[in-house]
Amino acid sequence: MSQQKSSKYTAFPPVGLTDRQWPSRVITQAPMWMSTDLRDGNQALFEPMNADKKMQMFKTLCQIGFKQIEIAFPSASETEFGFVRRVIEEKHIPDDVTIEVLTQAREHLIRRTFESLKGAKQAIVHVYNATCPTFRDFVFGMSKAEVVNMAVDAVKLIKTLAAQMPETKITLEYSPELFTATELDFAKEVCDAVTAAWGATPDNKVILNLPTTVEIATPNIYADQIEWMHRNLERRDSVIISLHPHNDRGTAVAAAELGLMAGADRVEGCLFGNGERTGNVDLVTLALNMHTQGVDPQLDFSDINAVARTFEHCTQLPIHPRHPYVGDLVFTAFSGSHQDAIKKGFAAQKADETWSVPYLPIDPADVGRSYDSVIRVNSQSGKGGIAYLMETEHGVVMPRRLQVEFSGVVQKHTDTHGGEVSANDIWQLFARTYLDAGDSIRYREHHLFEHGTQQGIRLTVDIGGTTHVLSGEGNGPINAAMHALASAGIQAQVRSYEERSMVPMGEDGNARACAFIEMAASGRGECYGAGIDGNIVTASIKALISGINRLGIGTLAVVA
Structure with a gap:
């Protein structure tokens, strides 16, 4: 970048929190998790999921262990409205799962949202309005007082409509959209007005969602903002502070981890980081990071491949082979020195001891991955070109995961017989392994x-x-x-x-x-x-x- 172009930007100002406590804290328990895959993640797709794919994804999220799932923006379209009705009327919602729906702070949209929830046992109504200066001044032309009134009026309407649906336990969630770009004292003013209007109590808590709608600063600044709100909000014992990090700067996972250290109680995000622009925080990475630190994430990723295949089918998005924990190659070592260290680490690892294998921060078995895929051959180890020879010599273009699996077969063969293997040798090995795979x-x-x-x-x-x-x-x-x-x-x-x-x-x-x-x-x-x-x-x-x-x-x- 030229100096002239770089001068277009200025650093985000730090928060004046000289006695910050979060740097010395550690995460000791899982937060409340809320999946936005069916709303935030869905609206970010080239082709949004149809009702059947949304249902498949919803059931998968329930199986993983999510207790709060944002399923739709019901006032946005008949498709979204219809999906909410379907999960309620067909009784797909487990008793311990709370669905969430999103609405802007506008009367007709809020009323339409409540129509979608009739018959639900429990639901979170998530309302938002933008609070930062650029939106106040350039987009809406509203004063601070008008922004506060907009939020309060929406909350009062939600409270009235909730009272008219006594069969449904309604929890309020409020987001000051673009929180990280909003003056902290004004963000507090809006949030305090919301909790007061709702009548928040320890038995009737409000979820205050403080999003990095657009990631504009380093994650330590987000942590400072969260700790400042945690320490200064009124009715803190009646509030659940929720994080909703986006990944514009590539630091959403770090922002979420530091935000939890700063006092947050809840995290919203998507499987594998799907979402608008560069995505929402990756809940799989975040949860498995906790797992590797000895913290039970309360989410089940013991069959990570099954979750990945469902995600790819429903979203039509590929998972990068280097994606943390789930990518097809994340437990694969091509380098000879890495292979040697891993082999020795496995040999020394005892089943009842703390995990300590070089280059592997997590035991692949914990996420349902086999050890066979850990060490593979390629040109770096002198036995490569398997996929290339299969394609160029025999016209067989193998899927990526089959390449990984078959390279293990070739490696076993070369370890046993030594020497080089020709293209014909590889083809014969492929035929014996797959085309003539036993006679049962x-x-x-x-x-x-x-x-x-x-x-x-x-x-x-x-x-x-x-x-x-x-x-x-x-x-x-x-x-x-x-x-x-x-x-x-x-x-x-x-x-x-x-x-x-x-x-x-x-x-x-x-x-x-x-x-x-x-x-x-x-x-x-x-x-x-x-x-x-x-x-x-x-x-x-x-x-x-x-x-x-x-x-x-x-x-x-x-x-x-």
């Missing part, structure tokens, strides 16, 4: 048929050397085949599915299809299956059976 179940043929809105299948397979014809129905050929195999006692889950055309052509001059299915079974971990055929459905079913054989559950089949 062997594919013979299949026939598809329509059954109403469902896809039916008659699947002929050999199980233990005996031919069986299995039938199943589902929402597609793979789902139908899974149900057919389930009728034989074979229970597994499909985690991901990809199909590719093979280049170069097959020997007959026709293109062939590759199918890759990532599967899991209880107590047996995860693995890939692969299938190749001129017909993509046939390739997919072969991949399914490959995965079942590799999981070792084909031997569990029970056929009458």
